[in-house]
Amino acid sequence: MDLETLEVGYDIPARPGQRVVEVLTPALIIDLDRFERNLGRMRNFIARHGLRLRAHAKTHKSADIALRQIVEGGACGICCQKVSEAEAFVRAGITDILVSNEVRGDARADRLAWLAAKARIIVCVDDIRSVGELSLAAQRHGSTLEVLVEIDCGAHRCGVAPGAAAVDLACAVNEAPALRFEGLQAYQGSLQHIEAPVERRRNAETAAQATRTTVEMLAAAGMECRTVGGAGTGSFAMDAELGVINELQCGSYIFMDAHYDRVKEDGGGKPGGMENALFVMAGVMSTAIPGRPVCDAGLKALAVDSGLPRVDRAEIRYVRATDEHGVLDDPERVLDVGDRLLLVPGHCDPTCNLHDWYVAVRGERVEAIWPVTARGKLF
Numbered sequence: 001m002d003l004e005t006l007e008v009g010y011d012i013p014a015r016p017g018q019r020v021v022e023v024l025t026p027a028l029i030i031d032l033d034r035f036e037r038n039l040g041r042m043r044n045f046i047a048r049h050g051l052r053l054r055a056h057a058k059t060h061k062s063a064d065i066a067l068r069q070i071v072e073g074g075a076c077g078i079c080c081q082k083v084s085e086a087e088a089f090v091r092a093g094i095t096d097i098l099v100s101n102e103v104r105g106d107a108r109a110d111r112l113a114w115l116a117a118k119a120r121i122i123v124c125v126d127d128i129r130s131v132g133e134l135s136l137a138a139q140r141h142g143s144t145l146e147v148l149v150e151i152d153c154g155a156h157r158c159g160v161a162p163g164a165a166a167v168d169l170a171c172a173v174n175e176a177p178a179l180r181f182e183g184l185q186a187y188q189g190s191l192q193h194i195e196a197p198v199e200r201r202r203n204a205e206t207a208a209q210a211t212r213t214t215v216e217m218l219a220a221a222g223m224e225c226r227t228v229g230g231a232g233t234g235s236f237a238m239d240a241e242l243g244v245i246n247e248l249q250c251g252s253y254i255f256m257d258a259h260y261d262r263v264k265e266d267g268g269g270k271p272g273g274m275e276n277a278l279f280v281m282a283g284v285m286s287t288a289i290p291g292r293p294v295c296d297a298g299l300k301a302l303a304v305d306s307g308l309p310r311v312d313r314a315e316i317r318y319v320r321a322t323d324e325h326g327v328l329d330d331p332e333r334v335l336d337v338g339d340r341l342l343l344v345p346g347h348c349d350p351t352c353n354l355h356d357w358y359v360a361v362r363g364e365r366v367e368a369i370w371p372v373t374a375r376g377k378l379f
Helices: 003-009 032-049 063-071 083-091 106-115 128-141 164-175 189-193 197-220 236-242 348-352
Strands: 027-031 052-056 077-080 096-102 120-125 145-150 179-185 227-230 278-286 317-321 326-329 340-344 357-362 365-371
Touching: 027 032, 032 052, 032 236, 032 357, 052 063, 063 077, 063 083, 063 365, 077 083, 083 096, 083 106, 106 120, 106 128, 120 128, 128 145, 128 164, 128 179, 145 164, 164 179, 164 197, 179 197, 189 197, 197 227, 197 236, 278 348
Parallel strands: 027 357, 052 077, 077 096, 096 120, 120 145, 145 179, 179 227
Antiparallel strands: 027 278, 278 340, 317 326, 357 365
């Protein structure tokens, strides 16, 4: 095999125009028809409710997808979680970014402030020491960082206590040179995956009340919250109804996953009516044990922290994952070596971070190949 063949055939899993059955496995597959319907559903939702969408790009880490979310999907910008992610997206032309996380330490603060001279950068704080770090860095670079005070509205992860503590921190931001207070970060991450709608709504109401009280206290202190950000794929419809958040931060809506299959709305459907649009295509590599075929997608191709993947065929189950292998239950022995399966990952976000490329397909053909732009950007 010559070098030219290697360059065009083995550094990427597929080429545009190829048949889907020719894609090298395991491969990260986007069903473009479903993907575009999800884009449209969210675009229509925010238009109906008069909300902004800041799509969470930590889900996909792809500049191509982020641009489509902005241009076609109505997003005002994106969220990401790390400074290096933000850098990758700015290089790709995204110019309105919230780092929906704390950025701690002088080195990270310095990189973020440098980036704020090139794009609109918003960042979260939950500690007075962070205010000082960010202010000094922004002054060094002659930039301005917009700041959301993050409150703990139920997830018990990051975030200052709602109410008076949040107001005190917002006052410190307001007084710090080169920082501008923008509002609140009120994301309740843990309720996104509460499967029962009644319990999920109860938690959403608790988070909304804590957020509303803090907004009112800030207003009494003379500080306007231009942004009250939060909501995720599992809660955005409830959060919109509760009327406190004005900027949604949904990420998984664009793909969905096997865990979100179990998160139901009051009528029994998936959140927002979204469809599974992301799959890992796997190939059967062994049928040596009858009824227990093995595919080529294991732990290095799929995240299993939220459970094993669901096979997109009701009669087949994925039952065990090791590094390079996925063991299947095939009681009717219908699979043979070379057969292809579409696996719905248990958790889409960390699954995407395991791959270099998306294979975007429409029908039986590959339409595009998109790089996972910010893969491995962890600091």
